[in-house]
Amino acid sequence: FSPEFTEQLKNIKLPATRLELLVKMLRKTIREYKNTNKVAAEKYEDLLRKTLEAYHERKEALAAEEASATQSEAVSAIIDEATRQAMELLHQLGEDKESFRGLGLTFEEKAFYDILIYLRDKYNFVYGEDKRVGSLIINDKCKALAKKIKELIDVQSSFTDWLNNQKIRADLNQKIYFCLRAAGYPPQYNQEVFEQVMEQVEHFKEYGGE
Numbered sequence: 001f002s003p004e005f006t007e008q009l010k011n012i013k014l015p016a017t018r019l020e021l022l023v024k025m026l027r028k029t030i031r032e033y034k035n036t037n038k039v040a041a042e043k044y045e046d047l048l049r050k051t052l053e054a055y056h057e058r059k060e061a062l063a064a065e066e067a068s069a070t071q072s073e074a075v076s077a078i079i080d081e082a083t084r085q086a087m088e089l090l091h092q093l094g095e096d097k098e099s100f101r102g103l104g105l106t107f108e109e110k111a112f113y114d115i116l117i118y119l120r121d122k123y124n125f126v127y128g129e130d131k132r133v134g135s136l137i138i139n140d141k142c143k144a145l146a147k148k149i150k151e152l153i154d155v156q157s158s159f160t161d162w163l164n165n166q167k168i169r170a171d172l173n174q175k176i177y178f179c180l181r182a183a184g185y186p187p188q189y190n191q192e193v194f195e196q197v198m199e200q201v202e203h204f205k206e207y208g209g210e
Helices: 003-011 015-034 038-063 069-098 107-122 140-157 166-182 191-208
Strands: 130-133 136-139
Touching (some): 015 038, 015 069, 038 069, 107 191, 140 191
């Protein structure tokens, strides 16, 4: 996301090569982000997939026409537009990765904050009150709960070889389950919500909690 990277892209003369490098950078960054924050990374995976699908569809539609100078210009325009969209996506991803600071959370706590907000909206239940500050949505109840979940993981991870100890892992899962119930998340019992929060916990333990 540095100005140096942007400058390097500008210096690449072939537009298709520039786009290819940009897509590789996006995929690498999304993959790394997913190790900590599964739900946020999957959102950017989906946006990148849609951008590339639209790009290939436009190119294929042109390929069906007779080759001409006009077509060559159109191909360049398609590549330029896909590059612009990919750059915008890279910018949004960079802002998302840094947004934990504005939320008053750690990078790891934001992963749990994101899943709590995502599931609340997906299953359409009320939990806390959202305040918009710039581009951020701040929900103090979700923030507090995300911190509690991360605290519970920190306590268990202090044990030697905790990732391979099934008893410790089961104990953590039970504590997080009771933590969610005590916090009233969700207000009405929903097994799917619990399971999806636990999926993020397990994912974090496997990739981000070592």
